[in-house]
Amino acid sequence: MLGHAPSAAQLTSGIAPGAHPAIGHGWQLWRQPLEFLESLSAIGDLVEIRLGPQPAFVPCHPEIVWRILTNDSVYDKGGPVMDRLRDFVGNGLGTSTHQDHRRQRRLIQPAFHPALIESYAAVMEDEISTLTRDWKDGQEIDVFPQLYGFALRTVTRTLFSTTVDAETIEVVRRSFDTVFNGSFLRMLTPPTLRRIPTPANRRFQTAVKNLLGTVDRMIEGHRKEATDSGGILPILLGSGSGPDGQEMSNAEIRDHLITMLLGGGDTTAAALAWALHLLSTHPEAERRLQEEVDQVLGGRPAEWKDLPQLTFTSRVLTETLRLYPPGWLLTRTTTQEVELAGRHLPPGTAILFSPVTVQRRPDLFPDPHAFDPDRWLPEYASGLPRGAFVAFGGGARKCIGDTYGMAETVLALATIASRWSLSPVSGVQIRPSRLSVSLHPEHLPLRLHARR
Known part of the structure; x- marks a missing residue:
């Protein structure tokens, strides 16, 4: 059963202890990122931390989170994480500022x-x-x-009307992995040091070059085919797509495609991986899932028409996203002076946003670490305040692919569960990949057992 959020009139602020002079709270975010972020709600509803020498404010109350997510003209895309993402994502839908976002969203x-x-x-x-x-x-x-290979193949075929080979899949996967795993450390590193040709910086630049080159080849290949077979890429390639009715450049199109590859590949795979991990360690939930898919599917693969009946499967994925939101760390910047929880924040203040800070609050979700899909039964979930579950964001910048992503993950999980059980491999510690932009398991071996 869900608890109740504190009254908005009682919002408090605080300062996180333990900041180091040079790296701020970077050590805590590197060592135990989820635990550190989760602990902040006990300090206040708005908590000041340090990213290197720079202060940043973390909203830990659903009321504040919702205010930030639904007012992107005041709390605009920006800050350390967004600035580093733009190094390789560019000005795509997920990183563009308020000024560009509305036009981009209408286009896509x-x-x-x-x-x-x-x-x-x-x-x-x-x-x-x-x-x-x-x-x-x-x-x-x-x-x-x-x-990841499954998700990337799916997103390229459905949204870009393009089929990619295994070699391209692996180039994109390795490039994203290298870029993302280095992004947080680059966020804390001064610009002058990021330009020094250290091995880490060279790996980062090579990965960015490989990723951009791969996407450019996809664009050129589709231009040569000159077919309108649906999806985003033909829309972006069409005349009148860009500002003032001009065609968008390859660089602009590339920014959008990389954003979609990220959202449709890495984050989808992360959600499915955590769901399989949780089911492998919670046999009662796995049993209930198998009972549902056996009744609905009767041994066949899941299809679109089955989605309304796969209610427990959907709750499994929602609970997975509550515990392990793939988009676990984002930043925004204030465009004007604002007041939050009694703190006056000047323009240019960094806001660090993580779903973890609200989705693991014990006053909203009793026993918050427990995996309980029935939290999302309507009679319980209807009592949640706005901003308590924000794995897909909220407001005008809510993830444009939320319906797509849920459909894909429900279909995949149901089909897998109808044919396979998975069990943990002993002696392996499962933990999130440290400081990656997407929250995915660092290493998740599971053993397959065919269902008879």
């Missing part, structure tokens, strides 16, 4: 029309079958890389 929104998402389901179903085709009873698999 048609590709996420419900009727089109339903048409994408056939590709999702096909790629799920490809994912599990070579699985064998008793086999041990490293879950995240396999799920």
Whole structure:
């Protein structure tokens, strides 16, 4: 059963202890990022931390979180994390400022029309079958890389109307992994040091170059085909897509595609990987999931028409996103003087936002570390305040692919559960990849067991 949020009139602020002179709270964020962020709500509803020498404010109350997410003209995209993301994502939909975002969203929104998402389901179903085709009873698999390949193939086929080979998939995966795993440390590093040709900086620049080059080749290949087969890429390539009715440049299109590859690849795979991990360690939840898919599917793969009946499957994924939100750390910047929880923040103040700070609050979610899909039964979830669950963000900048992502993950999880059970591999500690932009397991081996 869900608890109740504190009254907005009682909002408090505080300062996190333990900052180091040079790196601020970077050590805590590197060592135990989720635990550190989760602990801040006990200090106040708005908590000041340090990112290197720079102060940043972390909202830990759903009322403040919702205010920030739904007013992006005042709390605009910016700050250390966003600035580093722009090093390789550019000015895509996820990183663009308020000034550009509305036009970009209007341009891309048609590709996420419900009727089109339903048409994408056939590709999702096909790629799920490809994912599990070579699985064998008793086999041990490293879950995240396999799920990442599935998600990336799906997003390129559905949204870009392009099929990519295994080599391209691996280049994109390695590039994202290198770039993301270095992004937080680069956030704390002064610009002059980021330009020094250290091994880490060279790896970062090589990964960015490989990623940009791969996406450029996808764009050029589609230009040569000159076909309108649906998805985002044909929309972006169409005349009148850009400002003042001009065609968008390859660089502008590339920024949007990289954003979609990130959202449709890494984050989708992360959510599925954590769901399989949680099910492998919670046999009662796995049993209930299998009962549902057996009744609904009868041994066949999941299809779009089955989604309304896969209610427990959906709750499993929602609870997974509560515990392990893939977009776990973002920053925004105030564009004018504001007051939050009694603190006056000048223009240019960095706001560090993490769903973890509200989604693991014990007053909102009793026993917050417990994996309990029934938290999301309507009679309980309806009592949640706005801003208590923000894995997809909120307001005008809510994830444009939330419906797409939930459909894909529900279909994948249901199909896998109808045919396979997965168990943990003993002696392996499962933990999030440290300081990656996306919260995914660092290493998640699971053993397959074919269901008879």
